[in-house]
Amino acid sequence: DGGITQSPKYxxxxxxxxxxxxxxxxxxxxxxxxxxxxxGQGLRLIxxxxxxxxxxxxxxxxxxxxxxxxxESFPLTVTSAQKNPTAFYLCASSMSGQVSELGFFGQxxxxxxx
Amino acid sequence: GQQxxxxxxxxxxQEGEDFTTYCNSSTTLSNIQWYKQRPGGHPVFLxxxxxxxxxxxxxxxxxxxxxxxxxxSLHITATQTTDVGTYFCAGPNSGYALNFGKGTSLLVTP
Numbered sequence: 001d002g003g004i005t006q007s008p009k010y011x012x013x014x015x016x017x018x019x020x021x022x023x024x025x026x027x028x029x030x031x032x033x034x035x036x037x038x039x040g041q042g043l044r045l046i047x048x049x050x051x052x053x054x055x056x057x058x059x060x061x062x063x064x065x066x067x068x069x070x071x072e073s074f075p076l077t078v079t080s081a082q083k084n085p086t087a088f089y090l091c092a093s094s095m096s097g098q099v100s101e102l103g104f105f106g107q108x109x110x111x112x113x114x
Numbered sequence: 115g116q117q118x119x120x121x122x123x124x125x126x127x128q129e130g131e132d133f134t135t136y137c138n139s140s141t142t143l144s145n146i147q148w149y150k151q152r153p154g155g156h157p158v159f160l161x162x163x164x165x166x167x168x169x170x171x172x173x174x175x176x177x178x179x180x181x182x183x184x185x186x187s188l189h190i191t192a193t194q195t196t197d198v199g200t201y202f203c204a205g206p207n208s209g210y211a212l213n214f215g216k217g218t219s220l221l222v223t224p
Contacts, residue, residue, distance in 0.1 A: 043202065106156065
């Protein structure tokens with residue numbers, strides 16, 4: 001079945017540690033996105049990538065980094081510089097990066113930093 | 115920058131009552147999309163509206179796109195407990211990603 005896989009579903013880390021969230025898609029989509037969701041805040045864009053080896057900052061990129069070395073993979077690293085990393089992280093993809101295209105979301109990773 | 119605002123933030127209805135959520139954009143949108151997120155789940159795409167004044171129906175759900183393409187609404191007729199969740203609207207920002215509203219959380223009690 002085609003889809004987006006995020007792992008793990010739950011992740012716990014100590015404050016000050018970097019952590020990498022995985023996102024893999026087998027939809028052959030060009031564009032991939034990372035969103036962060038906090039209670040009552042909706043979804044906020046962290047980074048997006050329209051094509052392999054290229055990515056752009058979203059609205060809240062500070063404290064995060066990404067890479068796009070393969071079309072199917074778009075990992076997100078939450079660094080120690082991110083002041084409030086505890087959140088629900090959602091990865092999404094779309095066929096060509098044109099937002100008239102439909103978006104698909106992964107199941108999300110719930111990160112808790114203690 | 116472009117902002118998408120949704121009201122109300124919360125809505126609590128009795129099963130069988132109708133429900134409406136409204137979405138307003140600070141700029142004209144090329145399209146608007148609606149998503150539903152069940153508690154503990156991830157957003158699931160519901161529909162995309164593209165044309166000015168467009169109305170689309172999915173069973174008990176009616177979606178409208180305003181004439182000026184700056185506002186939209188989702189109306190649910192005769193709510194059921196399966197309608198519980200948060201409904202988000204989203205519009206393109208600069209053509210490369212979606213700006214989401216903060217969502218309307220719907221609670222339906224039997």
